[in-house]
Amino acid sequence: MLNPCDAAFIADLAARLPEGTLRPPEPRDLTEPRGRWPGRAGVVARPAGTDQVAQIVRACAAARVGIVPRGGGTGLVGGQVMPEGPLPLVLSLDRMTGLRGLWPEENVIAVEAGLTLAAVQQAAADAGRLFPLSLASEGTATIGGNLATNAGGTAVLRYGTTRDLCLGVEAVLADGSVVHGLKRLRKDNTGYDLRHLLIGSEGSLGILTAATLRLFPQPAATVVALLAVPSPAVAQRLLALCEARLSGLVTAFELIARTGFDFLAETGSGLRAPFDPAPDWCVLLELGLPAALDPQVSMAALYDEASETGLVLDGVIATSQAQAAALWALREAIPEANRRIGSISSHDISLPLGAIPGFLAEAGARIAALGPLRLNCFGHLGDGNLHYNVFPAKGRRREDDEALAGPVKRLVHDxxxxxxxxxxxxxxxxxxxxxxxxxxxDPARLAAMRALKAALDPAGILNPGAVLRG
Amino acid sequence: MLNPCDAAFIADLAARLPEGTLRPPEPRDLTEPRGRWPGRAGVVARPAGTDQVAQIVRACAAARVGIVPRGGGTGLVGGQVMPEGPLPLVLSLDRMTGLRGLWPEENVIAVEAGLTLAAVQQAAADAGRLFPLSLASEGTATIGGNLATNAGGTAVLRYGTTRDLCLGVEAVLADGSVVHGLKRLRKDNTGYDLRHLLIGSEGSLGILTAATLRLFPQPAATVVALLAVPSPAVAQRLLALCEARLSGLVTAFELIARTGFDFLAETGSGLRAPFDPAPDWCVLLELGLPAALDPQVSMAALYDEASETGLVLDGVIATSQAQAAALWALREAIPEANRRIGSISSHDISLPLGAIPGFLAEAGARIAALGPLRLNCFGHLGDGNLHYNVFPAKGRRREDDEALAGPVKRLVHDxxxxxxxxxxxxxxxxxxxxxxxxxxxDPARLAAMRALKAALDPAGILNPGAVLRG
Incomplete structure (x- = not known):
């Protein structure tokens, strides 16, 4: 159904675009972080603006050439690489890094898709504001990619996922038409919410070229603690206590298993838990507080109440920015340690909060029955979002247990x-x-998704095979 | 294209449904609050559950009979009445009032579409939780209608619109298939967000039958103040101050114009401003605070700082629940006073926050040039959402100035x-x-909306003529 992005197509397209817009693919255009799937491309297009994106999409639509949009390339599910099918065009947004506007008094910023998340955060900070989306790859990941994947991260509990932070999008649809939706509005009930349909569609329904985003006042103070807890179930009761005492002010509530600390030691990271021995479970808690609440007093009050009721076994409260950064460094180093150990199967799951203890018990027992495997379960407990990763026993390599990858994944997902x-x-x-x-x-939802794809991209040129297989 | 809901269709459908599911239309099934558009129906269907909704939709799809879904009937844009076209079936959700589940420790509730908003609030309160959606018609409006219209209300500033409060939906699509999406998850990036597409689609893409909703801890204390401000522009600076001092804790920030107080007096409401004379502009401010912040001290500190910097001219801080309720009663009585005065044209608009002062100046001047009209501008200033309503001069009736309705609306909307x-x-x-x-x-967005409608409801049976005309 699709045609390859071949020399004739490329020559024809090049003639219509400014010189330098197209170039041959380089390795950096074709990779994904896990290094498992090889990307391919007939050419890489680097439009300098939305009009050029539209022009490229129109040409691809006319020739039925597939388009793989590319931001920072940090996505973990292969949305940025197309190993099969007719050779696609890779559409890189890396030249679209404009700051379209900044309205600090409105708490709104308008940015182009190719800006890195870190650059968006910095632009907000320079204006005395906070753009709260925060994730490990923020120095490389682009805001366009964050929107396309509805990225989560560590501040969802308080500020929501990327979609919650987006007020409007500019996008190029599969026919090359441009949706001019860079609204700076908190409320707009004028028909179907195309913004939310495009966000999270991973480039398969449209190419996001720019967005308006919500900013927030910076909290007067933040305070971070690492708290040892008896179990994830008790950690959830601790979260309920935090929310009861400081609803709306809990920024992060991250779970860390002892395995995480073991992996930091095993991979020579130089990082270690501030407890000896490391507890089975820890929570990294961050509060963002108004000026009227003293951060140390507030955290200490929470700690005391939690200790007295057995929700916390031990804890460290950071008393400086450096200490806070050191506690966060523990949390943020875990994915890299995981990568070095090499998981058999990793899972980005969410559960109803009440179902988490039961899931952990059941999944742990079933995985143990498969062999002497190791679990590293960590992540955004406050959101019910766990990274539940399964590793070979110490001394074994991923390759040794490759045969278990399928069964483990199936077991966890079931x-x-x-x-x-x-x-x-x-x-x-x-x-x-x-x-x-x-x-x-859900079958009805899947059928509706297919109908939506067919409606907005009838030729199937947008990120072919991503989200929905052909 | 559609066929009427005629006697043969009704007889055939009745034979397949439990007795009492269908009944002839009554006046209450066919009205809208402004009394301007007459509804019509061949029959009213009152399904007792989602399976029956699906059965009715399948029958309508097979016979190409239009369906007008109906909740509390309080919508202000005629989504619930179909004055033209082949006689439709009215699908009332009024028997679907089940509480499907309540998980206080997860801050989640699952409710059927026909529950009133007040009933959902009450169920949450009974469990010690807050469901923050709040609007004037909450005793009659149903949560299904709130979701279908993405209702706003007075707590959007802190808690978001209805879509922000919804974790998942159960819905019947135009082919009678059922989307089982009552997830209790904060994060779920598994493909296109059908939930957000259905929310706000006003029954034209699917029938919402149930939803999972976010609950919140109840604030330890709330405190309400009515503050006289020099202008809406200064009111916005006051909001910025509130957010800087108490980010995440400002629940409501409602604008009231002096006209509002005039109308309360003129309509004999018995309510009056706690200032004499009433100031040109007031703000109703509500804070929801954690236990560690004293409500009176917190509000007084804000008030003092705002007074010193000229952001506030005068003010009343409620010192009891009764006083707080009395201040809210002023705000909430305004729509009814407006109705009694009778507007020439009313507008539910939102603007970028920075554009509001310029808009008010320009629109006010242009409307004054049309004649001796009166403006009542009030609403959710914190969201940039104003109800900007235009009335005849005192002593004149709406009918006297009917000819201005079109020009006024056009002027405001332009x-x-x-x-x-x-x-x-x-x-x-x-x-x-x-x-x-x-x-x-936006033309590209409108074309995409039409494509989405055609994809999900190819025969056009769902709320025909709502959102998109034929």
């Missing part, structure tokens, strides 16, 4: 499904999970 | 459009604003 959870909480579907989506999605 | 605003901030499009949507919507 339990998640049975508990009313999600097999992709924050990473998306991309190509790695497209078959899983077919297995687990 | 200025809103030029300022990057929305012609429907929280009420939706329905049938009253379908032509306005065609005039003002």
């Amino acid at each position: 339990l998640v499904q049975a508990a009313g959870g999600s097999i992709s909480a924050e990473h998306g579907i991309g190509r790695f999970k497209a078959a899983d989506l077919e297995r687990y999605a | 200025l809103v459009q030029a300022a990057g605003g929305s012609i429907s901030a929280e009420h939706g499009i329905g049938r009253f604003k379908a032509a306005d949507l065609e005039r003002y919507a």
Whole structure:
């Protein structure tokens, strides 16, 4: 159905675009972080503006050439690489890095898709504001990619996912038409919410070229603590206590398993838990407080109440920015340690909060029955979002237990499904999970998704094979 | 294209449903609050559950009979009445009032579409939780209608619109298939967000039958003040101060013009401003605070700082629940006073916050040039959402100035459009604003909306003529 992005197409397109807009693919255009799936491209297009994006999409539509949009390339589900099918055009947004506008008094910023998340955060900070989206790859990931995947991260509990932070989008649809939707409005009930349909569609329904985003006042003070807790179930009661005492002011509530600290030691990270021995479970808690609340007093009051009721066993409260950064460094180093150890199967799941203890007990027992495997379960407990990763026993390599990858994934996802959870909480579907989506999605919803894809991209040129397989 | 809901169709459908599911239409099934558009129906269907909804939709799809879904019937844009076209079936959700589940420790509730908003609030309160959606018609409006229209209300500033409060939906699509999406998840990135597409689609893409909703801890204390401000522009600076001092804790920030107090007096409401004379502009401010912040001290500190910097001219801080309720009663009585005075044209607009002062100056001057009209501008200033209503001079009736209705509306909406605003901030499009949507919507977005409608409801049976005209 699609045609390859061949020399004739490229020559024809090049003649219509400013010189330098197209170039041959380089390795950096074709990779994904796990290094498992090879990307391919006939050419890389680097439009300098939305009009050029539209021109490229129109040409691809006319020739039925597939388009793989590319931001920072940090996505974890292969949405940015197309290993199969007719050779696509890779559409890089890396030249679209304009700041379209900044209205500090409105708490709004308008940015182009190719800006890195860190650059958006910095632009907000320079204006005395906070753009709260925060995730490990923020120095490389682009805001366009964050929007396309509805990225999560560590501040969702307080500020929401990327979609919650977006007021409007500018996008190029599959026919090359441009949706001019950079509204700076908190409320707009004029028909179907195309913004929310495009956000999280991973480039398969339209190309996001710019967005208006919500900013927030910076909290007067933040305070961070690392708290040892008896179990994830008790950690959830601790969260309920935090929310009861400081509703709306809890920024992050991250779970860390002892395995995380073990992996930091095993991989020579130089980082270690501030407890010896490391507890089975810790929570990294961050509060963002108004000036009227003293951060140390507020955190100490929470700590005391939690200690007295047995919700916390031990704890460290950071008393400086440096200490706070050091506690966060522990949390943020875990994904890299995981990568070095090499997981058999990793899972980005979410569960109803009440289902988490039962899931952990059941999944842990079933995985133990498969062999002497190691679990590293960590992540955004406040959102019910766990990164539940399974590793070989110490001394063994991923390759040694490769045969268990399928059974482990199936077991985890089946339990998640049975508990009313999600097999992709924050990473998306991309190509790695497209078959899983077919297995687990509600049939009526899946049929509706196919109808929406056919309606907005009838030739199937937008990120072919991502989210939905052909 | 559609067929009427005639006797043969009704007889056939009745034979397949439990007795009592269908009944002839009564006046209450066919009204809208402004009393301007007459509804019509061949029959009213009152399904007792989602399966019956699906059965009715399948029958209508097979016979190509239009369906007008009906909740509390309080919508202000005629989404619930179909005055033209082949006689439809009215699908009332009034028997679907089940509480499907309540998980206080997860801050989640699952409710059927026909529950009133007040009943949902009460169920949450009974469990010690807050469901923050709040609007004047909450005793009659149903949560299904709130979701279908993405209702706004007075707590959007802190808690978001209805869509922000919804975790998942159960819905019947136009082919009678059922989307089982009652997830209790904060994060779920498994493909296109059908939930957000159905929310705000006003029953034209699917029938919402149930939803999972976010609950919140109840604030330890709330405190309300009515503050006289020099102008809406200064009111916005006051909001910025509130957010800087108490980010995340400002629940409501409502603008009231002196005209509002005049109308309360003129209509014999018995309510009056706690200032004499009433100031040109007031703000109703509500804070929801954690236990560690004293409500009176916190509000007084804000008031003092605002007074010293000229942001506030005068003010009343409620010192009891009764006083707080009395201040809210002023705000909430304004729509009814407006109704009694009788507007020539009323507008539910939103604007970028920075554009509001300029809009008010320009629109006010242009309307004054049309004749001796009166303006009542009030509403959710914190969201940039104003109810900007235009009335005849004192002593004249709406009918006397009917000829100005068209020009006034056009003038207001043109200025809103030029300022990057929305012609429907929280009420939706329905049938009253379908032509306005065609005039003002971005063409590419409108074309995409038509494609989405054709994809999900190819025969056009779902709320025909609402949002999109045929």
